[in-house]
Amino acid sequence: MNEFFExxxxxxxxxxxxPSNDQAILVFxxxxxxxxxxxxxxxxxxxxxxxxxxxNLKHSEKNTFILLLLWSVGSLIMGYFGxxxxxxxxxxTACLVVGFxxxxxxxxxxxxxxxREIAQEPEQEIYEGEE
Amino acid sequence: MKAQExxxxxxGFLSRExxxxxxxxxxxxxxxxxxxxxxxxILLFSTSKQKTWLIVTNRRMYCILDDIRKNKxxxxxxxxxxxxxxxxxxxxxxxxxxKTDEVGIVNIGPKMKNWYYTKSLFDKTKLSASIKGTxxxxxxx
Numbered sequence: 001m002n003e004f005f006e007x008x009x010x011x012x013x014x015x016x017x018x019p020s021n022d023q024a025i026l027v028f029x030x031x032x033x034x035x036x037x038x039x040x041x042x043x044x045x046x047x048x049x050x051x052x053x054x055x056n057l058k059h060s061e062k063n064t065f066i067l068l069l070l071w072s073v074g075s076l077i078m079g080y081f082g083x084x085x086x087x088x089x090x091x092x093t094a095c096l097v098v099g100f101x102x103x104x105x106x107x108x109x110x111x112x113x114x115x116r117e118i119a120q121e122p123e124q125e126i127y128e129g130e131e
Numbered sequence: 132m133k134a135q136e137x138x139x140x141x142x143g144f145l146s147r148e149x150x151x152x153x154x155x156x157x158x159x160x161x162x163x164x165x166x167x168x169x170x171x172x173i174l175l176f177s178t179s180k181q182k183t184w185l186i187v188t189n190r191r192m193y194c195i196l197d198d199i200r201k202n203k204x205x206x207x208x209x210x211x212x213x214x215x216x217x218x219x220x221x222x223x224x225x226x227x228x229x230k231t232d233e234v235g236i237v238n239i240g241p242k243m244k245n246w247y248y249t250k251s252l253f254d255k256t257k258l259s260a261s262i263k264g265t266x267x268x269x270x271x272x
Contacts, residue, residue: 121178
């Protein structure tokens with residue numbers, strides 16, 4: 001547990017993560033969730049000041065807290081899958097990308113997975129034809 | 132080129148019914164003695180890009196490879212009833228072997244070799260019986 005908090009502190013304050021940290025994956029995914037929450041909070045601030053949401057979220061007194069939770073969980077999950085699929089290296093920059101843009105990343109990742117599967121499909125040799 | 136063809140994106144697969152009728156494009160198809168509407172079709176191989184069909188009429192068996200990257204399906208081969216049956220029996224050696232977890236190879240007779248089949252469509256042990264059964268049903272019964 002100490003390693004996790006040490007890693008989190010290192011990431012959030014010093015913007016770096018020791019790759020030898022055993023909890024690196026967890027630290028990264030947690031940071032993605034934290035950045036995701038910050039993203040929604042920032043978006044709410046912009047929405048309150050300017051009347052528009054950059055993340056295309058429908059803010060309200062009831063909604064924003066739920067959106068914050070959902071967006072953070074989404075960031076956490078995408079951060080985890082992103083490492084699983086070797087899409088990003090654990091870094092603060094990657095956390096920012098995931099935290100702010102994870103819905104777009106999700107679509108791209110699914111597409112990547114599908115393309116990988118398609119690329120591995122066998123192909124029947126095409127002959128000239130009988131006639 | 133027609134305007135709609137110019138704007139058309141990659142073609143999709145032909146339906147089973149259209150593949151059935153497609154055999155009429157074969158030079159060997161004889162409309163006076165064959166009826167494409169009553170032909171039996173077997174989907175042998177299926178991926179996101181290719182499908183291989185066997186179509187059996189009362190006179191011939193056709194193999195069509197439908198590749199969505201091509202403009203039209205390819206009639207790969209066809210064999211007459213005389214090459215497939217003898218003495219009122221299906222006289223065709225069909226062997227199947229594994230290639231990958233999802234795909235196997237089927238050899239149909241002495242010349243139609245190395246055709247892929249999708250294992251989720253056929254059990255290896257039943258593939259030969261399925262093809263022969265269709266030939267028997269259309270050509271001998």
